[in-house]
Amino acid sequence: MYALVIYDSTFGNTQQIAQIIARVLGEHVPVQISPVEEVSTSELKKADVLVLGCPTQNYDLTPDVRAFLETLPERIVGDLMAAAFDTRYRTSAWSTGSAAWSIARQLQEAGVSLILPPESFFVAAKEGPLEDGELERAAQWAKTLFERFDSWYQHRRECAKSQLS
Secondary structure, three states: OOEEEEEOOOOOHHHHHHHHHHHHHHOOOOEEEEEHHHOOHHHHHHOOEEEEEEEOEOOEOOHHHHHHHHOOOHHHOOOOEEEEEEEEEOOOHHHHOOHHHHHHHHHHHOOOEEOOOOEEEEEOOOOOOEOOOHHHHHHHHHHHHHHHHHHHHHHHHHHHHHHHO
16 A cells, blocks of 8 residues: 655645644555655556645635646546545635635546545634644544545455455
8 A cells, every 4th residue: 555645835734734644644554745746647656545635725726736636647546545635714615615625526526536525624824823733633634544545445455356266
């Protein structure tokens, strides 16, 4: 199993969340963490699970994450599992928008299966910092993400073994 955590961050808040997610996943599986503008196709090809996040800007994705999603190679997304997160203000997603939900929708349209519903982590002000407890909440989310992914991965392995028998 191999996890790839990709993020875009304007003021460092989303990067902090991505680093926590990568650290927790890294306790169980090999992980690569990368800013979205540095992701290579070879990294994507190796990944079993993709975690993608960015700040919510103008009710939606950052331009770099939008460009990344628009150029996802179809041959890569077949067996890829994914999760999406964002950072935004703690108000209704109807009033702020949610990059996580936009990421999730675009990943699903590309054929990627989501492990968990999209998640938002909250900032206290435009430039941050993150609200108290958000790093701990991100760590818990990453643990749940791994548990769900591991269960799916083990099931897939068992199915493959039974098909060979």
